[in-house]
Every structure is written in structure tokens, then in C-alpha cells.
Amino acid sequence: MIFCVDMDAFFASVEKASKPHLKDKPVAVIGAKERTVVTTACYIARKYGVKTGMSKYEAEKMCPFINMVVGNNRKYTYISSQIMDFFKTLTDKVEVYSVDEAFLQIPDEEAVDAIVDIKNYVKKHFGITCSVGAGKSKLVAKMASGINKPDGSLVISDDKTIDFLDSFKLEDIWGIGKKLSERFYNTGVFNTADIRKLGREKLCKMFGKNGHYYYMMAYGDDREGIRVEDETVKSIGHSMTFPEDVRDTRMFNAYLLQLCEMVSGRARRHNVSGRTIVLSIRF
Incomplete structure (x- = not known):
């Protein structure tokens, strides 16, 4: 069985855990510069x-009593590395997807206990969920991990997979987007x-080789399984699909900062550096 473990509001949760007086208060994590997001x-x-x-001024307008905390990226990547190392004690099939998210492959018979162990470890050691x-x-x-947030869990059995996926709008399916x-809606395809x-044949005519992947997705299958990092790291990368089209440069920069932290955190864990940086934008 495949797990997707997603930390709940990770940066903000870490700050609240380290600052008990903020426990029941609204918190936003921001950058160090004056004009930050x-x-x-x-x-x-x-x-x-x-x-x-959002700019911090927009956030304060929405919530005048919000508590702004300057982010501490070293703290986040350190805690992330500790959590990821714990995952590797449960299984050798761990894919670090981002600083606050990972995929694990766990034997079916161990799934229930593993969920409890993961949630208990994160809460006990770091005070977050x-x-x-x-x-x-x-x-x-991935789709199931977002259903019962925060501090939730959901297991989708094989015989419930198709009904589960059919309950979503296509734009909400991971990997499809708005x-x-x-394009699908314009052809009368809504879920x-x-x-x-x-059918596979028509999809391939419409989308080329990606048509086969979309057909697989409709049955809950992946293009690939868990990607375990090799000992010898040749490249490190992360990608992110925005929940909606991004036209605001400030929002784009906020997401870009998160991606940079994900990549740099993994590079530090492997004690490697690079000479070439590639930024890919798909639209």
C-alpha cells in the first residue's frame, strides 16, 4: 500500500510548537524583508x-490580530530530515516529495499500525500534526491525504478506488489541474x-503519449511507483502543480521559495552542491 504523509501547515505548525503562546492564535510565516509575502x-x-x-499587509487586513513570524528555513529542513529518517525505519521505499511531504510503500497488513506510529512520532517529537x-x-x-485535514487519515481500499476518484472534479485531481x-471539459469529459x-485509443489521439497516462489515472494507477533516491545523487529537483493559475508575481515567488528550500534541504542531506540550476515553467 502507498502512503502519502503530508505535514499540516508545516512551517506555521513548527513555529507554533516552538512558541507555545501562539498555540491558539492565527499565525502566518513570512520572509525577512519588509516587502515580503x-x-x-x-x-x-x-x-x-x-x-x-499574500503580502503581510493584505494578511493583516484579512486578520488584523494575526501573528507574523519570520521563517526559519534551517529549522524546517532539520525537522523535515528527522521525520524523513524516521520514515526510513518503517520501510526502505520512501520518496521525499517535498520538505513537508513524502510517499511510502508499506505492506498492507502493517498499514493501520504504521499510520498510528507515524502520527504519534510526529506529534510526540515535534508537537505538530x-x-x-x-x-x-x-x-x-495523495488525493486521500487531503480529505480529513488537519490531523486526519484515510485509507482507500482497491475496490473503492474508482468511486473515490469519480467523486472529484477533474481540476481537483492531482496532476491534471485547471x-x-x-480541455477535457470542452470535449464533454467532466470526471x-x-x-x-x-477510452485509451481516443485519449492517445487527443493527447499523444500522455493519453495513456490519463487513462491509467482514471483507474487510480501511476505512471511510476515510489522513486527511491540512489546513493549517488546526480541531480536534485522538485516540482509543484499550482491549485489554480498564478498571475501574481508575489505568489509565484512564494512558491518558488518553497521549491528552493526543498531542493537545498535535500542537497544538504546528501552533502552535495551543483553548478547548474534549471527552472522549468509549464503553462
Whole structure:
């Protein structure tokens, strides 16, 4: 079974855990510069409309009593590395997807106990929570991890996978997004059930080799399984699919900062450096 373990509002949660007086208060993590943006906000702040990418002035307008905390990236990457190392005591199949998220492959018979162990470890050692999704693939696990946030878990059995995926709009399916979903909508395809009806052959005619992948997705299958890092690291990269089109430069920069921290954190763990940086933008 594949797990997706996602820390809940990771940066903000770490700050609240290290500053007990902020426990029940709205918190936003920001950069050190005067004209900076929110990199993440706790769930209390989100209820007031505070979002990633907002300027701190916009956040204060939405929530006048919000507590702004300058981020400490070294602290976040250190805690992340400790959590990832714990995952590797449970299984050797661990894919570090980002600084606050990972995929694990766990034997089916150990799944329930592993979820409890993971959640207990994170809460006991760092005072934060995580949400766990589990299913037949990374796709299903990723979708399941977001259902009962924060501090939740959801296991999707194989026989429930198709019904589970069919319950989502295409734009909410991990890996599809708004722009691709609009192409599907224009052809009368509105969910994964419609993708299966369309069939592999028609999908390949419409989308080329990606059509085969979309057909697999409609059944809850992945293009690839857990990617375990080799001992010899030749390259390190991370990608992120935005929940919606991003036109605001400040929001783009906030996401870019998160990606940079993910990459640099992994580089430090492997004690490597690089000479070439590549930024890919897909639109």
C-alpha cells in the first residue's frame, strides 16, 4: 500500500510548537524583508482568508490580530530530515516529495499500525500534526491525504478506488489541474468516469503519449511507483502543480521559495552542491 504523509501547515505548525503562546492564535510565516509575502498560514489564519502569496499587509487586513513570524528555513529542513529518517525505519521505499511531504510503500497488513506510529512520532517529537492518505498508488494516496485535514487519515481500499476518484472534479485531481481540465471539459469529459468511457485509443489521439497516462489515472494507477533516491545523487529537483493559475508575481515567488528550500534541504542531506540550476515553467 502507498502512503502519502503530508505535514499540516508545516512551517506555521513548527513555529507554533516552538512558541507555545501562539498555540491558539492565527499565525502566518513570512520572509525577512519588509516587502515580503506569506509563505504559509496556520489553519486558524486560513479561516480568516489568509493565503500563501499574500503580502503581510493584505494578511493583516484579512486578520488584523494575526501573528507574523519570520521563517526559519534551517529549522524546517532539520525537522523535515528527522521525520524523513524516521520514515526510513518503517520501510526502505520512501520518496521525499517535498520538505513537508513524502510517499511510502508499506505492506498492507502493517498499514493501520504504521499510520498510528507515524502520527504519534510526529506529534510526540515535534508537537505538530500530519495527515495520511493511503491507497493503491501515489495518486490515490495523495488525493486521500487531503480529505480529513488537519490531523486526519484515510485509507482507500482497491475496490473503492474508482468511486473515490469519480467523486472529484477533474481540476481537483492531482496532476491534471485547471488548464488541462478545461480541455477535457470542452470535449464533454467532466470526471474520471468520463475518461474511462472515452477510452485509451481516443485519449492517445487527443493527447499523444500522455493519453495513456490519463487513462491509467482514471483507474487510480501511476505512471511510476515510489522513486527511491540512489546513493549517488546526480541531480536534485522538485516540482509543484499550482491549485489554480498564478498571475501574481508575489505568489509565484512564494512558491518558488518553497521549491528552493526543498531542493537545498535535500542537497544538504546528501552533502552535495551543483553548478547548474534549471527552472522549468509549464503553462
